[in-house]
Amino acid sequence: MPAEELGPLPAGRHGFSREHVAHHQRERLIAGLATAVAERGYAEVTLTDITRAAKVSRRVFYENFESREQCFLAAFDVVVAHIRELLGEAVEGIPEWPQRAIAATRAVLGFLAAEPDLARLCMVESRGGGPAVTARFNEAVGEMVPLLRLGRAERDGERPLPHSTEDSVIGSLVSLVYRKVAAGEAERLEDLLPDCAEFVLSPYLGPAEASRLAREAL
């Protein structure tokens, strides 16, 4: 799903309701923002860049969004919703937790590697986008915590893991990934899959078993 395929439909077709046209204008603006951000970085993107890429007027922009930031948030949400969907599909029908965790890791890394511009939008440009974007980013990352927490049932040890374990594990990977994306290495993210999978499994299954499963999964 390249950025330019996110939304736009040919304009000016008849037979669509007003709401329908408005809906597609919104999608075009979101796709326009994604294109503009990929070209210039969010910090430098102006409203004109967005409306030009979306081929709509400024008035249409303001009918759909109050601000540049709101449009960015909408784009961010579209990408996150897509990742959520991919994750759901990836783990569907897999009964065992370790294999689910590996499949989920693979799905996210695979998407980000295949879509470097969108990876950049949601992993890099969203940092520094102000409080609303940051909150949304944290929410999205936080959605992974329950999936990981299920791994606790796999543990033999009597002592429970520290409460913050899931947050630290996910945060480690998020940080690793956004640094790779920021360095322009998004396409190579899938190379990290075995290491990432091992890192995710290790607190729950122990290092040796985690390493074995991570390598077996390839």
Next chain:
Amino acid sequence: MNRDEAGADQRRRILEATADVVAERGYQETTMEEIVRGAKVGYGTFYKHFDDREAAFLTLIDTAIKRTAGRVEEAYEREEGPWPDRVGAALGALFEDVAAHPNAARAVLVEAVAAGPEAAARHEAALKRLAPLLQPGRELNPRQAELPKSLEETLAGGIVWVLSQRLIAGEAAKLRALLPETLEFVLRPYVGEDEAAREAGEVASAISA
């Protein structure tokens, strides 16, 4: 105050204001107007010291990285105990420094990533400085040959994540309490779960004492 001192004072105020405005609004939304207002200087004075907003921001993060990395590396060197103690000392110094300078730390750890390629490269370089402190832990692991090559990079990311989350939430004061769990998280891959938990327990009781 002589002229040099006045200049240094202006520069310091500009950097502090940059840190404050960026922490509040995010780098992307930060304007020159807010920086000069916060620093109580005119535009002319700003441009005497910096070419633009980005230059001020880069100086801000360079200064913060230099200070923090200096303290962390010094704490690691000064601790003469076994390696886990040295990592504990280094991490303790890091958490303390971040808690003492939350806005500057936020600029480095959160905002720099999205503030252009130069700032992102500095963020990456700052994180890389943690790797040499962690690497000696491999010697303590009987499975050392099997440890992933990216382990140090990944753990450094985890440390930064814990710090960033508290900074974003405006809870730098809570960092102290998170030190033991974070230390345990970092040590576990090297020394195993039990030893890591024991070490974290020692740090926890030292904090509450």
